[in-house]
Every structure is written in structure tokens, then in C-alpha cells.
Amino acid sequence: MKRRLTLHFPREAVHQPITYRLAVDFDVAAKILRAQVAPNQVGTMVVELSGDIDELDAAESWLELQGLGINRALGEIRIDSDRCVDCGICSSVCPSGALRFDPAEQRLRFESPRCLVCEQCIPSCPLDAIALLLDPEPVLR
Numbered sequence: 001m002k003r004r005l006t007l008h009f010p011r012e013a014v015h016q017p018i019t020y021r022l023a024v025d026f027d028v029a030a031k032i033l034r035a036q037v038a039p040n041q042v043g044t045m046v047v048e049l050s051g052d053i054d055e056l057d058a059a060e061s062w063l064e065l066q067g068l069g070i071n072r073a074l075g076e077i078r079i080d081s082d083r084c085v086d087c088g089i090c091s092s093v094c095p096s097g098a099l100r101f102d103p104a105e106q107r108l109r110f111e112s113p114r115c116l117v118c119e120q121c122i123p124s125c126p127l128d129a130i131a132l133l134l135d136p137e138p139v140l141r
């Protein structure tokens with residue numbers, strides 16, 4: 001199974017070879033979706049962990065023992081249609097295809113079920129039309 005987490009590194013944990021230890025000690029593969037970790041500073045990393053459920057639980061416990069903060073509430077990406085001008089820039093950084101530019105319609109398409117909540121699209125938008133809602137209200141249709 002897969003699990004997406006946001007990891008917050010304290011300064012003293014930044015140098016740890018986290019993905020290596022997860023693979024070797026827990027048989028958990030870690031795919032880094034986004035990372036902002038500078039030497040000797042606190043950092044944040046969004047990872048997708050793959051393994052069986054017991055290994056994932058053990059790996060999470062180990063991460064917490066190393067002093068890392070774990071955020072399991074990933075939230076939801078929302079596009080502000082009043083701000084968006086359908087330029088398509090954000091679709092070029094989206095690793096999952098959740099954001100796609102439709103050339104026929106000249107429109108941005110967003111398929112939220114495909115979204116990994118990696119947040120890479122947020123800084124790419126020149127109009128601040130993309131936001132992460134941490135406690136999203138259900139969308140009424």
C-alpha cells in the first residue's frame with residue numbers, strides 16, 4: 001500500500017539518510033514528491049511511502065523517534081477559477097497529470113482524484129490561483 005506524508009525535519013535531523021534507512025531497515029520505498037531541505041536548516045519533504053501496512057507503521061514510528069514531525073492531513077488542492085487565466089503553466093510542473101492544459105478548449109483541467117498533494121503547482125502560478133486547503137469543506141455540485 002501507499003501512504004503520503006509531509007515530513008518536517010528539525011535542524012539536527014536534516015543530514016540523516018532517511019530514504020536509505022527506510023529502504024534498508026523497513027523495506028519501505030520512499031518517493032520524494034517535493035523537498036525543501038537546506039543544510040543546517042529545518043526542512044519539509046512530501047513523500048509517498050510504499051510497503052506493507054506493518055512496515056509503514058514501523059517506519060512512521062521510527063521517523064517520529066528521529067525527531068521528525070509527520071503531517072498525515074495532506075489537505076486538498078483548490079484552483080480559484082476567478083483568478084485563473086488558463087495559462088497552463090501549472091500543468092507543466094504537475095507530476096501526476098492532475099493538472100492538464102486542454103489545447104482544444106484552451107482551458108486548464110484539474111482532476112483532483114489524481115492529485116498527489118505534492119504542492120509543486122502552488123508556487124508555479126503567477127496569479128496565486130492555487131491553494132492548499134488543509135481542512136477542506138466538501139465541494140457541493
Ligand code: SF4
Nearest residue numbers: 094115116118119121
Ligand atoms: S499538488 Fe499540484 S502539482 Fe502536485 S499532483 Fe496535485 S495538482 Fe499536480
Ligand code: SF4
Nearest residue numbers: 084085087088090125
Ligand atoms: S498557472 Fe495559475 S493561472 Fe495559469 S492555468 Fe495554472 S492556476 Fe491558472
